[in-house]
Amino acid sequence: MDLRSGLTDAAGLSAATVVLVEGDSDRHAIEAVARRHGRSLHGVAVVPMGGVTNIRHFVELFHDRRLAGLYDAAEERFIRRALADGGLGPARSSAELAGLGFHACRADLEDELIRALGTDTVEEVMAAVGDLRSFRLFQRQPAQRDRPLARQLRRFIGTRAGRKSHYATLLADALDPARTPPPLDRLLALL
Known part of the structure; x- marks a missing residue:
């Protein structure tokens, strides 16, 4: 926009x-x-x-x-x-x-949503929508290998147009109020 x-x-x-x-x-x-x-x-x-x-x-x-x-x-x-x-x-x-x-x-x-949910839950959400395999490939990239898991997750979510908005809803929906x-x-x- x-x-x-x-x-x-x-x-x-x-x-x-x-x-x-x-x-x-x-x-x-x-x-x-x-x-x-x-x-x-x-x-x-x-x-x-x-x-x-x-x-x-x-x-x-x-x-x-x-x-x-x-x-x-x-x-x-x-x-x-x-x-x-x-x-x-x-x-x-x-x-x-x-x-x-x-x-x-x-x-x-x-970042706030990932910390509130925990990395295991975020990976479960990724698995449920079929993105876990892509995320595992992303983790193997040289620039990602030494990053903490939470930072890898955050970066992955922001790598493709529309993915941030999609995951914002998915993560918020997975969140216990x-x-x-x-x-x-x-x-x-x-x-």
């Missing part, structure tokens, strides 16, 4: 609460976890921004709505700057950003 089409699509939304996320896989995961929790997202729009660097445009577009979001911890500076410039107040820490409704994932949401990753759990508590 390019920025212009993303903004055009988002401009027509009438939801009172807008959850800003980096991409479609994050939207799919949030929707699946909300469903697993029996939570309705009525009145909430989960909006993929096509990358965190686009956040300023979406904050400007939705300045009159209740905003929340998830972000990768390494991208925090973009979130801080955009929220401050958008008049939502300065946030000097992750805790202050959380107070504004924006919650950090360590690496990304897929009691083991929801903390940033996602805190976000859902706001909605």
Whole structure:
């Protein structure tokens, strides 16, 4: 999705609460976890921004709505700057950003889901959809051999177009609601 089409699509939304996320896989995961929790997202729009660097445009577009979001911890500076410039107040820490409704994932949401499920469960999900053989071949690649299993899983999930979104839903559906990753759990508590 390019920025212009993303903004055009988002401009027509009438939801009172807008959850800003980096991409479609994050939207799919949030929707699946909300469903697993029996939570309705009525009145909430989960909006993929096509990358965190686009956040300023979406904050400007939705300045009159209740905003929340998830972000990768390494991208925090973009979130801080955009929220401050958008008049939502300065946030000097992750805790202050959380107070504004924006919650950090360590690496990304897929990383959070993999840690919450455990690598054995993620491999079971892969086996159920017929991807375990491809993953085993991927693990043999020289660049992957010395990586920890969780990092291999995360990298594999991101290697093919559409796979991240597909696995975001699969992993979220496999997740016991009691083991929801903390940033996602805190976000859902706001909605």
